[in-house]
Amino acid sequence: xxxxxxxxxxxxxxxAGAKGLExxxxxxxxGGQYFFEKxxxxxxxxxxxxxxxxxxxxxSSGFFVSARSIYTGFKQVNELSGGGTLFQQSLDNSLGxxxxxxxxxxxxxxxxIGAKNQLFRETKDEKWGCGLYDFWRYEAGLTLERKTRLGLxxxxxxxxxxxxxxxxxxxxxxxxxxxxQELSAPDPGSRVLDTITNQFSYESELDLxxxxxxxxxxxxxxxDYPDQKVVNSAGSYxxxxxxxxxxxxxxxxSKRFNDxxxxxxxxxxxxxxxxxxxxxxxxxxxxxxxxxxxFIRSYYDYWETRLAPNAQFTFLSSGLIxxxxxxxxxxxxVERLAQESDGVYASGRLAQYSSSVxxxxxxxxxxxLDLKLQGSWAxxxxxxxxxxxxxxxxxxxxxxxxLEWRF
Amino acid sequence: MxxxxxxxxxxxxxxRPCLGANADIIMSPAGKVEARTGPSSQWVQVENNxxxxxxxxxxxxxxxxxxxFFPDGxxxxxxxxxxxxxxxxxxxxxxxxxxxxxxxxxxxxxFSNRFEVRTPSAVCAxxxxxxxxxxxxxxxxxxxxxxxLVEVNDSKGAMAVVSSEERIxxxxxxxxxxxxxxxxxxxxxxxxxxxxxxxxxxxxxxxxMMEELRNRELKANExxxxxxxxxxxxxxxxxxxxxxxxxxxxxxxxxxxRRAEADSLDWGRxxxxxxxxxxxxxxxxxxxxxxMYFSKTMPANWLKYFEVYLTNTIDSVKETxxxxxxxxxxxxxxxxxxxxxYYPSFVDYKQILSGPxxxxxxxxxxxxxxxxxxxxxRQLQDYNATTPGQFTWTQSVINxxxxxxxxxxxxxxxxxxSDVQEYGYTNALVDNAGLYDNGLSEDLTISPVTTVSNPSxxxxxxxxxxxxxxxxxxxxxxKLLVSNEGEVLGIPGLADSSSFLKEGSFNLEMVVTSNxxxxxxxxxxxxxxxxxxxxxxxxxxxxxxxx
Numbered sequence: 001x002x003x004x005x006x007x008x009x010x011x012x013x014x015x016a017g018a019k020g021l022e023x024x025x026x027x028x029x030x031g032g033q034y035f036f037e038k039x040x041x042x043x044x045x046x047x048x049x050x051x052x053x054x055x056x057x058x059x060s061s062g063f064f065v066s067a068r069s070i071y072t073g074f075k076q077v078n079e080l081s082g083g084g085t086l087f088q089q090s091l092d093n094s095l096g097x098x099x100x101x102x103x104x105x106x107x108x109x110x111x112x113i114g115a116k117n118q119l120f121r122e123t124k125d126e127k128w129g130c131g132l133y134d135f136w137r138y139e140a141g142l143t144l145e146r147k148t149r150l151g152l153x154x155x156x157x158x159x160x161x162x163x164x165x166x167x168x169x170x171x172x173x174x175x176x177x178x179x180x181q182e183l184s185a186p187d188p189g190s191r192v193l194d195t196i197t198n199q200f201s202y203e204s205e206l207d208l209x210x211x212x213x214x215x216x217x218x219x220x221x222x223x224d225y226p227d228q229k230v231v232n233s234a235g236s237y238x239x240x241x242x243x244x245x246x247x248x249x250x251x252x253x254s255k256r257f258n259d260x261x262x263x264x265x266x267x268x269x270x271x272x273x274x275x276x277x278x279x280x281x282x283x284x285x286x287x288x289x290x291x292x293x294x295f296i297r298s299y300y301d302y303w304e305t306r307l308a309p310n311a312q313f314t315f316l317s318s319g320l321i322x323x324x325x326x327x328x329x330x331x332x333x334v335e336r337l338a339q340e341s342d343g344v345y346a347s348g349r350l351a352q353y354s355s356s357v358x359x360x361x362x363x364x365x366x367x368x369l370d371l372k373l374q375g376s377w378a379x380x381x382x383x384x385x386x387x388x389x390x391x392x393x394x395x396x397x398x399x400x401x402x403l404e405w406r407f
Numbered sequence: 408m409x410x411x412x413x414x415x416x417x418x419x420x421x422x423r424p425c426l427g428a429n430a431d432i433i434m435s436p437a438g439k440v441e442a443r444t445g446p447s448s449q450w451v452q453v454e455n456n457x458x459x460x461x462x463x464x465x466x467x468x469x470x471x472x473x474x475x476f477f478p479d480g481x482x483x484x485x486x487x488x489x490x491x492x493x494x495x496x497x498x499x500x501x502x503x504x505x506x507x508x509x510x511x512x513x514x515x516x517x518f519s520n521r522f523e524v525r526t527p528s529a530v531c532a533x534x535x536x537x538x539x540x541x542x543x544x545x546x547x548x549x550x551x552x553x554x555x556l557v558e559v560n561d562s563k564g565a566m567a568v569v570s571s572e573e574r575i576x577x578x579x580x581x582x583x584x585x586x587x588x589x590x591x592x593x594x595x596x597x598x599x600x601x602x603x604x605x606x607x608x609x610x611x612x613x614x615x616m617m618e619e620l621r622n623r624e625l626k627a628n629e630x631x632x633x634x635x636x637x638x639x640x641x642x643x644x645x646x647x648x649x650x651x652x653x654x655x656x657x658x659x660x661x662x663x664x665r666r667a668e669a670d671s672l673d674w675g676r677x678x679x680x681x682x683x684x685x686x687x688x689x690x691x692x693x694x695x696x697x698x699m700y701f702s703k704t705m706p707a708n709w710l711k712y713f714e715v716y717l718t719n720t721i722d723s724v725k726e727t728x729x730x731x732x733x734x735x736x737x738x739x740x741x742x743x744x745x746x747x748x749y750y751p752s753f754v755d756y757k758q759i760l761s762g763p764x765x766x767x768x769x770x771x772x773x774x775x776x777x778x779x780x781x782x783x784x785r786q787l788q789d790y791n792a793t794t795p796g797q798f799t800w801t802q803s804v805i806n807x808x809x810x811x812x813x814x815x816x817x818x819x820x821x822x823x824x825s826d827v828q829e830y831g832y833t834n835a836l837v838d839n840a841g842l843y844d845n846g847l848s849e850d851l852t853i854s855p856v857t858t859v860s861n862p863s864x865x866x867x868x869x870x871x872x873x874x875x876x877x878x879x880x881x882x883x884x885x886k887l888l889v890s891n892e893g894e895v896l897g898i899p900g901l902a903d904s905s906s907f908l909k910e911g912s913f914n915l916e917m918v919v920t921s922n923x924x925x926x927x928x929x930x931x932x933x934x935x936x937x938x939x940x941x942x943x944x945x946x947x948x949x950x951x952x953x954x
Binding site for chain 2: 165267
């Protein structure tokens with residue numbers, strides 16, 4: 001995969017010289033650091049190459065190939081930190097191709113295929129390509145798009161998509177499947193993290209008068225775990241497999257306001273996004289901890305809400321763009337119980353709350369070259385105090401700075 | 408083609424990313440182009456680039472055109488036979504009029520707060536857009552947006568946002584509904600043009616983000632369930648635990664620790680077997696165990712057998728406890744009102760090593776054990792069997808010949824007030840360790856040498872106990888409390904055995920080494936509660952407070 005992407009990187013500009021091919025993309029090179037509570041990770045690099053090579057045959061048909069490769073030498077705040085490790089390096093490579101077929105009346109049909117490979121190093125002795133959570137994902141999708149209008153005033157674009165993702169964790173197999181037979185261990189399945197997801201989504205974008213934009217995204221994902229068996233209250237693994245259903249609804253609204261007549265002119269754009277999500281799973285959990293053995297039905301089911309206001313200020317005299325964002329998220333598990341600090345189960349359900357603040361500044365050094373600085377701080381709180389195996393209450397932060405070259 | 412190149416060059420000239428609104432607007436003529444500074448001024452033919460200011464008018468002749476370039480990179484291309492004027496050009500508003508003719512625009516949108524082009528029949532507010540406008544002799548306006556958005560107002564107060572590949576006609580009597588240009592129309596964009604590809608890529612990533620988040624969550628769930636950790640030595644350890652029910656009187660917890668990089672598997676098993684059937688809800692068994700000590704009445708059920716087994720798949724250490732049936736014991740030494748309580752008639756704790764190295768040791772296989780097993784240590788506490796009416800506590804260890812010999816034997820009378828005080832005793836029947844002030848000296852053929860240390864120093868939950876037996880065998884047990892990050896827990900002072908019995912937010916890492924293990928060790932991560940239970944089962948009655 002890596003070789004394919006590197007080849008593409010070198011071949012793409014050459015191909016782009018060929019008739020009708022357009023090559024666009026960007027290259028990011030940053031350095032940064034991650035902080036978890038009072039610990040800090042080492043200063044490390046972040047590099048991202050993101051490019052598309054497009055070919056149009058006419059106004060009605062064309063295709064593009066997209067390639068992305070990201071190396072992260074430090075952890076991101078948006079990673080679920082509580083159970084992770086301070087040290088993390090990842091390499092993410094993806095390659096995809098999409099065909100675009102347009103029809104009269106604003107209709108388009110867009111089939112696509114793709115593959116993604118993600119590699120992790122999370123301990124210093126873990127070698128590249130041997131990460132426990134390394135995975136390959138194969139994707140295919142079909143999008144039906146309609147570009148039309150909502151009344152006289154508003155352009156309206158909506159997409160109906162079906163995407164299928166098959167994810168295979170290269171190394172991750174349950175220990176019981178490897179060693180359990182001679183130990184009379186139950187059989188929970190072998191490749192218990194592998195999934196096949198069928199995602200049906202609807203996306204709608206409205207360009208409203210007054211420099212406003214509104215968008216809506218709704219998705220239903222049916223996630224099958226072909227090799228993860230359902231556990232029952234006796235600790236037995238049934239023949240039925242885990243199956244999840246994930247529903248999400250996101251709404252976004254943004255508006256450009258009049259320029260502020262200060263500092264040479266500042267253009268504000270304010271926005272807000274809100275989201276609601278729900279997971280329903282048939283998988284249960286049996287806590288085998290001898291002190292507080294507990295069976296919890298529908299262990300993974302939860303409701304989650306998010307609210308994220310954001311603001312962007314463009315300084316017209318210098319071209320500096322600053323972005324400020326805040327996000328609050330609350331997740332409440334339907335059946336999973338909170339635990340006291342000694343692990344004893346409480347009567348209330350587990351709830352998690354997180355807040356994060358992010359800041360970004362982009363300064364144009366030249367037309368295709370920007371200087372970027374990003375920082376984030378996040379806090380996570382929960383009503384569970386049992387943190388023997390996972391941190392629910394913590395603060396984390398990160399920053400990175402570097403250059404972005406667009407081509 | 409010539410026009411396109413020319414346009415491109417001028418764009419580069421104006422290609423600074425952003426400039427203040429006070430910077431100049433440049434008009435660049437091609438062919439017959441005239442300009443004037445205001446309606447009352449004379450038209451002057453322009454042959455070279457000129458700066459233009461508010462009030463200026465430009466008109467192009469037949470086969471002529473003009474480029475208007477803004478400091479933010481925006482540009483207008485005026486077609487032939489066009490009349491164009493600049494109304495305002497400041498930070499708040501940049502207003503232009505296209506009175507007649509055609510205009511092609513590419514607007515960056517940073518020059519001014521509001522960027523507007525007026526025609527006799529429409530006002531077009533531009534967001535960041537490529538579009539073209541044609542104004543006919545009757546003032547009717549036709550606008551095509553190639554990329555971006557333009558807000559169009561007509562003279563009747565109607566307003567429409569016109570987007571990419573849409574066109575709108577605005578007459579003096581108002582606007583028509585914007586239409587999508589036909590794919591056969593030359594103004595239709597290419598199917599995979601850069602802006603469309605960028606937008607499509609962004610939408611696709613929004614959809615894919617759902618799957619990305621699920622992948623992250625799967626990983627977090629593994630951690631939340633305690634299945635993924637880092638040990639004290641920086642190695643990733645995968646942990647799985649399973650509950651087994653071999654019979655309705657018994658349950659087992661199987662715990663597996665796998666270090667992929669070291670290609671090692673260490674595993675262990677906790678077994679609890681009861682006298683009679685236990686509930687399906689295993690969480691109830693704790694009450695059964697609590698009820699077997701000092702119960703006023705005969706317990707309904709009790710623990711018969713407890714085992715912790717740890718192995719690296721080659722060597723193992725097994726700790727077993729057999730419990731006798733509860734019998735009534737007079738505990739009046741604890742207080743006259745305590746009276747008779749039920750207590751296990753015996754508690755027999757054994758520590759057994761096994762492995763190919765153990766098989767070569769003296770005494771291997773003795774006492775009915777397998778040929779590669781050897782009992783290293785035994786502690787038997789019985790009531791009324793060895794000493795009538797008293798508890799007898801007998802500790803046996805491997806001696807210099809590899810046989811299990813009695814190291815200590817003392818008695819405890821539960822009716823005697825001084826005996827039941829902590830560490831109280833009535834009589835040392837055997838004292839080969841020379842612990843008691845009774846004139847008996849240490850027997851160097853049996854008394855093992857135990858050293859205690861804290862490898863990480865003071866302030867860390869790291870505790871090593873190493874015992875050298877008289878046959879030369881050494882058994883060490885190192886306990887560490889580690890976070891998921893592999894960080895050893897900080898504690899006040901020096902760690903001791905009690906530091907590891909507290910439940911808390913750390914994993915217990917237990918490393919068992921022995922010179923009988925031929926260089927291997929057993930290194931498992933487990934819940935501290937397992938140790939708490941073992942300690943609870945092996946405590947002698949003098950360490951209890953009876954309620």
